[in-house]
Amino acid sequence: xxxxxxxxxxxxxxxxxxxxxxxxxxxxxxxxxxxxxxxxxxxxxxxxxxxxxxxxxxxxxxxxxxxxxxxxxxxxxxxxxxxxxxxxxxxxxxxxxxxxxxxxxxxxxxxxxxxxxxxxxxxxxxxxxxxxxxxxxxxxxxxxxxxxxxxxxxxxxxxxxxxxxxxxxxxxxxxxxxxxxxxxxxxxxxxxxxxxxxxxxxxxxxxxxxxxxxxxxxxxxxxxxxxxxxxxxxxxxxxxxxxxxxxxxxxxxxxxxxxxxxxxxxxxxxxxxxxxxxxxxxxxxxxxxxxxxxxxxxxxxxxxxxxxxxxxxxxxxxxxxxxxxxxxxxxxxxxxxxxxxxxxxxxxxxxxxxxxxxxxxxxxxxxxxxxxxxxxxxxxxxxxxxxxxxxxxxxxxxxxxxxxxxxxxxxxxxxxxxxxxxxxxxxxxxxxxxxxxxxxxxxxxxxxxxxxxxxxxxxxxxxxxxxxxxxxxxxxxxxxxxxxxxxxxxxxxxxxxxxxxxxxxxxxxxxxxxxxxxxxxxxxxxxxxxxxxxxxxxxxxxxxxxxxxxxxxxxxxxxxxxxxxxxxxxxxxxxxxxxxxxxxxxxxxxxxxxxxxxxxxxxxxxxxxxxxxxxxxxxxxxxxxxxxxxxxxxxxxxxx
Amino acid sequence: xxxxxxxxxxxxxxxxxxxxxxxxxxxxxxxxxxxxxxxxxxxxxxxxxxxxxxxxxxxxxxxxxxxxxxxxxxxxxxxxxxxxxxxxxxxxxxxxxxxxxxxxxxxxxxxxxxxxxxxxxxxxxxxxxxxxxxxxxxxxxxxxxxxxxxxxxxxxxxxxxxxxxxxxxxxxxxxxxxxxxxxxxxxxxxxxxxxxxxxxxxxxxxxxxxxxxxxxxxxxxxxxxxxxxxxxxxxxxxxxxxxxxxxxxxxxxxxxxxx
Numbered sequence: 001x002x003x004x005x006x007x008x009x010x011x012x013x014x015x016x017x018x019x020x021x022x023x024x025x026x027x028x029x030x031x032x033x034x035x036x037x038x039x040x041x042x043x044x045x046x047x048x049x050x051x052x053x054x055x056x057x058x059x060x061x062x063x064x065x066x067x068x069x070x071x072x073x074x075x076x077x078x079x080x081x082x083x084x085x086x087x088x089x090x091x092x093x094x095x096x097x098x099x100x101x102x103x104x105x106x107x108x109x110x111x112x113x114x115x116x117x118x119x120x121x122x123x124x125x126x127x128x129x130x131x132x133x134x135x136x137x138x139x140x141x142x143x144x145x146x147x148x149x150x151x152x153x154x155x156x157x158x159x160x161x162x163x164x165x166x167x168x169x170x171x172x173x174x175x176x177x178x179x180x181x182x183x184x185x186x187x188x189x190x191x192x193x194x195x196x197x198x199x200x201x202x203x204x205x206x207x208x209x210x211x212x213x214x215x216x217x218x219x220x221x222x223x224x225x226x227x228x229x230x231x232x233x234x235x236x237x238x239x240x241x242x243x244x245x246x247x248x249x250x251x252x253x254x255x256x257x258x259x260x261x262x263x264x265x266x267x268x269x270x271x272x273x274x275x276x277x278x279x280x281x282x283x284x285x286x287x288x289x290x291x292x293x294x295x296x297x298x299x300x301x302x303x304x305x306x307x308x309x310x311x312x313x314x315x316x317x318x319x320x321x322x323x324x325x326x327x328x329x330x331x332x333x334x335x336x337x338x339x340x341x342x343x344x345x346x347x348x349x350x351x352x353x354x355x356x357x358x359x360x361x362x363x364x365x366x367x368x369x370x371x372x373x374x375x376x377x378x379x380x381x382x383x384x385x386x387x388x389x390x391x392x393x394x395x396x397x398x399x400x401x402x403x404x405x406x407x408x409x410x411x412x413x414x415x416x417x418x419x420x421x422x423x424x425x426x427x428x429x430x431x432x433x434x435x436x437x438x439x440x441x442x443x444x445x446x447x448x449x450x451x452x453x454x455x456x457x458x459x460x461x462x463x464x465x466x467x468x469x470x471x472x473x474x475x476x477x478x479x480x481x482x483x484x485x486x487x488x489x490x491x492x493x494x495x496x497x498x499x500x501x502x503x504x505x506x507x508x509x510x511x512x513x514x515x516x517x518x519x520x521x522x523x524x525x526x527x528x529x530x531x532x533x534x535x536x537x538x539x540x541x542x543x544x545x546x547x548x549x550x551x552x553x554x555x556x557x558x559x560x561x562x563x564x565x566x567x568x569x570x571x572x573x574x575x576x577x578x579x580x581x582x583x584x585x586x587x588x589x590x591x592x593x594x595x596x597x598x599x600x601x602x603x604x605x606x607x608x609x610x611x612x613x614x615x616x617x618x619x620x621x622x623x624x625x626x627x628x629x630x631x632x633x634x635x636x637x638x639x640x
Numbered sequence: 641x642x643x644x645x646x647x648x649x650x651x652x653x654x655x656x657x658x659x660x661x662x663x664x665x666x667x668x669x670x671x672x673x674x675x676x677x678x679x680x681x682x683x684x685x686x687x688x689x690x691x692x693x694x695x696x697x698x699x700x701x702x703x704x705x706x707x708x709x710x711x712x713x714x715x716x717x718x719x720x721x722x723x724x725x726x727x728x729x730x731x732x733x734x735x736x737x738x739x740x741x742x743x744x745x746x747x748x749x750x751x752x753x754x755x756x757x758x759x760x761x762x763x764x765x766x767x768x769x770x771x772x773x774x775x776x777x778x779x780x781x782x783x784x785x786x787x788x789x790x791x792x793x794x795x796x797x798x799x800x801x802x803x804x805x806x807x808x809x810x811x812x813x814x815x816x817x818x819x820x821x822x823x824x825x826x827x828x829x830x831x832x833x834x835x836x837x838x839x840x841x842x843x844x845x846x847x848x849x850x851x852x853x854x855x856x857x858x859x860x861x862x863x864x865x866x867x868x869x870x871x872x873x874x875x876x877x878x879x880x881x882x883x884x885x886x887x888x889x890x891x892x893x894x895x896x897x898x899x
Contacts, residue, residue: 219862220862236863236865282862294862295863351850359733360732361730361732361736361738361753361754362730362732362738362751363713363714363715363730363846363850364850367854410753411753412751412753412856412858413753413856413858415753422754424732424733424735424736424754456858458861459858459859459861461861462858462860462861462862463858463861590864591860591861591869591870592860592861593861594861594864
């Protein structure tokens with residue numbers, strides 16, 4: 001926030017005056033005698049010397065002017081006769097005419113960049129104007145003359161977002177965004193590098209520092225808790241602060257955090273969560289659950305001591321979200337989460353074949369050891385809600401009349417985008433889920449909060465498979481685009497970010513348009529470049545993980561887990577590295593590729609988006625959403 | 641872990657399934673020391689068969705290990721006592737195959753989603769796991785001889801191609817390999833059915849493993865603090881476990897590049 005200081009400048013002018021006393025004038029005297037003629041004087045000479053560029057006195061060229069008396073009367077001015085020297089220098093070039101800059105001015109990159117600068121200026125002015133919805137579209141310029149006016153303007157900016165959508169690409173570091181952008185462009189016939197994913201076009205962006213309180217390189221649980229609650233915490237824990245001890249149920253009480261989704265729910269907005277991972281997985285769980293361990297997805301995953309001590313599994317917390325929230329705030333009456341879509345049926349069904357879904361993939365689909373069928377409990381709780389488990393059910397949703405949707409499309413995670421056609425009963429894409437969710441949620445005139453996670457970017461990277469990660473990133477970008485098209489910039493804040501990055505690199509010096517999944521071909525060459533070992537190498541690679549796999553047309557990124565690590569250099573001369581089943585080389589052998597600790601991008605548009613700039617703690621994302629949606633104040637008002 | 645009472649085994653012994661090729665074996669299905677009636681009472685969907693696997697090489701000492709084949713309805717498992725690993729596959733809707741790998745020593749399981757792939761080849765042929773040899777390979781072999789009738793039928797097949805010389809003694813009623821060998825360049829691998837239990841409590845076998853702590857293998861990367869998952873890095877996998885079921889490249893014998 002800018003602070004405006006006012007100052008008063010006073011100018012004093014002093015006037016001075018003088019005074020004197022004067023007498024009368026006398027008479028004129030007689031003329032005097034003429035004097036003797038004098039000798040001829042010396043000739044005065046002036047010499048001008050052209051100075052070239054680079055002269056010590058006139059770097060930009062000029063003229064040196066020497067003058068003096070011609071003492072020896074030889075008609076020339078020698079050094080000993082020079083009594084004065086001055087310079088008239090050509091000034092330095094500090095402006096260039098348009099004609100002299102045609103090469104630049106007519107260059108398309110130059111033109112595009114100038115246009116972008118102008119657009120950015122306009123966007124910034126508009127977004128910070130305090131007028132309209134403070135979005136990137138309205139044109140308005142404001143001037144403040146006092147602190148009070150400034151406070152008023154800021155107050156006017158708060159709460160302009162009726163709707164807030166948070167998109168999280170799990171593991172979608174900057175290199176992943178870049179590579180996906182290029183791949184998307186190349187699949188559309190472009191060179192690729194110039195392409196823009198949907199959120200590349202957003203007007204505001206910044207960086208997010210992802211570390212957890214106890215970890216330099218973070219995990220999804222700690223990072224998503226920071227984004228959803230505004231408070232950084234430890235690795236591996238959900239919705240609780242750093243005073244927690246992971247795995248110790250007794251340390252949960254008193255350390256629970258309130259999330260943006262909960263605040264929106266309390267404020268009367270509709271709420272929704274979507275994930276292509278299990279809906280009980282760390283990222284979606286951090287929107288609604290409080291757990292000492294991210295792995296407590298159902299009761300069978302919990303130690304007996306935790307169950308006895310009264311901790312609830314994550315699936316149970318999702319089903320009983322409404323009751324739990326009301327229990328935490330006296331007198332509160334909310335209506336629960338409207339849209340839940342993802343995978344993870346196993347955590348909601350009892351370990352009993354009789355409860356298998358029609359498209360069960362296992363002999364016994366459910367994992368729960370307490371005999372509870374949470375899908376049935378949800379349907380009892382929300383009689384007007386619709387439970388969906390396959391594409392057919394999804395396609396049958398009436399988004400204008402449906403009050404609540406609970407969709408679990410898979411026993412575990414949903415399919416990789418590249419593998420989606422392999423699903424038993426079919427699954428919607430993340431873009432299809434996002435569109436359907438918004439159409440249900442926007443039936444509430446108070447607005448909505450929606451979190452959408454692309455969970456399998458992370459999984460494909462862990463398996464060392466760039467193809468899978470990039471295709472899921474492209475699908476994620478399509479979901480963002482779908483959301484953007486269905487909402488209004490005037491009242492909807494969209495934030496796109498990642499929870500953390502991966503040790504995924506774009507390296508070498510491949511020429512423009514070189515297939516991003518291919519081998520490096522240097523500028524000016526048509527042959528693959530070779531390393532010092534005489535063999536080619538790919539542009540994309542991993543620092544660690546399982547390393548090289550050549551599984552050809554296998555679209556499942558996890559296939560590599562079925563063999564031990566095979567790191568280091570391989571001769572890929574005859575390998576097609578652009579196939580779905582190719583797994584990039586890695587340096588350090590690990591059971592799976594790891595997260596990385598560098599910053600990730602934040603991309604934003606809509607009311608409050610201008611707050612996304614610079615390098616931020618990841619927890620700032622909550623505060624941007626809270627500012628734009630005014631969640632805390634609205635929730636407090638709703639509880640009064 | 642749940643405990644289960646030991647079942648009363650009805651043991652069917654194959655007495656003459658030696659490690660030599662069936663071409664020299666003049667015995668027929670009478671090799672089974674049990675009445676054909678008992679075999680006929682049972683079907684192929686519930687059994688426990690034990691195989692001895694031997695690998696003989698001119699340049700190395702012979703190796704012998706064992707493999708237990710377990711079937712329970714649409715589930716089949718290959719248990720490798722030498723490595724304490726059991727691999728299991730469930731046939732879903734006669735179309736999808738869901739693999740699960742059980743690390744018996746740790747009572748842990750790694751689950752894979754159906755339609756996913758193993759060893760770079762998509763699991764699409766359940767017969768290959770169910771019988772240890774696929775229908776596709778059997779159909780490609782030449783039926784050289786047939787003994788017995790009905791439930792007592794024994795079939796003898798052979799095949800020679802670039803992968804080597806194959807011989808098979810096949811029990812069609814039980815869809816079971818009695819003997820299978822692959823010989824290539826002096827390297828001989830043999831699977832010999834040592835015994836079969838048609839009344840085995842196979843449900844208990846599978847149920848016990850379903851109680852293991854399970855991890856979806858997509859989640860392995862999420863938690864580097866789990867000692868078991870970390871250990872998997874160095875523990876090696878089934879193809880490195882000298883089970884003999886896969887070649888040195890991890891390809892299933894006789895099935896390379898055929899899926």
